Amino acid sequence: MLRNHQTIGEKTMKAFASDLDRTLIFSKKMLEQFPSQEPVELVERYEGKELSYISTKTKEHLLQLKNEVCFLPVTTRTTAQYRRIDLFQHEIKPEFAITANGAVILKNNHEVAEWSEKMRKDLTSLPSLQEVMQEAEALPIYDSVKKVRVVENYFFYYIVDPTIINHVDPQTLQAWGRARRWQVSWQGRKIYFIPEVINKWRAVQYLKEQLGWTAIVSAGDSYLDQPLVQNADRGIVPKHGELLNSQMQLSSTRCPGIKASIEITKQAIEGLLKKEVDLT
Incomplete structure (x- = not known):
C-alpha cells in the first residue's frame, strides 16, 4: 500500500508534479528554436541518437526539490520511454512517477x-481501444496519417502530415471524441x-490522497497538461507552451525554451520550500 510510504519531516506533505518534454527536458530542435547560453546536459539517448537535454541549473533545482519534497515526473510517454531518460534512472531517482498520461503510476x-x-x-x-481505433479510420484526417502508435494498450496517437493542420477543425475532432467519452x-x-x-x-490526485500531500506545484506546456496545471495549488506554463493559447487565465514564465525550466523549478522551490510564500 502507498500509505506505507515514510519520509522524515514534511517531505510527504508537498510535491512538485511536472510534465517532462518541452517543460523540463528539451530536444535539439527546441534548443535551436529558443537559443540560450545556459549550460545543458544530455539526459536521453536512443538507438545511438542524442534526444533530450536539461539545463544544468534546472537539474540542480530538481536535486534540491528531490531532497526536501516529492518530485513527481508526469508524462504522456510510455513507461519504457520514461525509463530512457538517464537522469531519472541514476542521478535523480523519483520515488514516484506517472506515465502514459496518467494511466500508469510507478513506485520505485x-x-x-x-x-x-x-x-x-x-x-x-x-x-x-480497438473500437475507437477502428472508428477513427473513417475520419477525414486518416489519409494524412503516417504512423499509428499505441501507448501501453490504453490509448493511441497518429503522427500526421503537418500540412493538414490548417485544413482540419480541432473542435470537430474534439466533438467526435466527446461523443465516445x-x-x-x-x-x-x-x-x-x-x-x-x-x-x-x-x-496525481490519487497519490495526493494516498500520501497526504497538502501542497502541489505543477507545470506543463500542452493541452494534455491542462488538468494538471489547473488543479494544482500553483500551476505554471512555459512561455512557449500551447496551453497558453486556451481561454484560461494561467501563470506563465517570462522566458521560453530551456530558460523556462529554470524559472519553473525556481518557482517550485519558492512555493514549496519557503514557508512564507502563499500558494493561493
Whole structure:
C-alpha cells in the first residue's frame, strides 16, 4: 500500500508534479528554436541518437526539490520511454512517477498494481481501444496519417502530415471524441486519442490522497497538461507552451525554451520550500 510510504519531516506533505518534454527536458530542435547560453546536459539517448537535454541549473533545482519534497515526473510517454531518460534512472531517482498520461503510476520504477486495476475497471464503461481505433479510420484526417502508435494498450496517437493542420477543425475532432467519452488532442504532428478517465491530474490526485500531500506545484506546456496545471495549488506554463493559447487565465514564465525550466523549478522551490510564500 502507498500509505506505507515514510519520509522524515514534511517531505510527504508537498510535491512538485511536472510534465517532462518541452517543460523540463528539451530536444535539439527546441534548443535551436529558443537559443540560450545556459549550460545543458544530455539526459536521453536512443538507438545511438542524442534526444533530450536539461539545463544544468534546472537539474540542480530538481536535486534540491528531490531532497526536501516529492518530485513527481508526469508524462504522456510510455513507461519504457520514461525509463530512457538517464537522469531519472541514476542521478535523480523519483520515488514516484506517472506515465502514459496518467494511466500508469510507478513506485520505485515498478507499476502500482492497485492504480492499474482501477484504470482497467474505469475503462470498461467506455468504448474500447480497438473500437475507437477502428472508428477513427473513417475520419477525414486518416489519409494524412503516417504512423499509428499505441501507448501501453490504453490509448493511441497518429503522427500526421503537418500540412493538414490548417485544413482540419480541432473542435470537430474534439466533438467526435466527446461523443465516445474519449479526448482528442492535437499536439504538433501528433493527434492523441485518450479515454476521458485517463488524465495526469487523476493520477496525481490519487497519490495526493494516498500520501497526504497538502501542497502541489505543477507545470506543463500542452493541452494534455491542462488538468494538471489547473488543479494544482500553483500551476505554471512555459512561455512557449500551447496551453497558453486556451481561454484560461494561467501563470506563465517570462522566458521560453530551456530558460523556462529554470524559472519553473525556481518557482517550485519558492512555493514549496519557503514557508512564507502563499500558494493561493
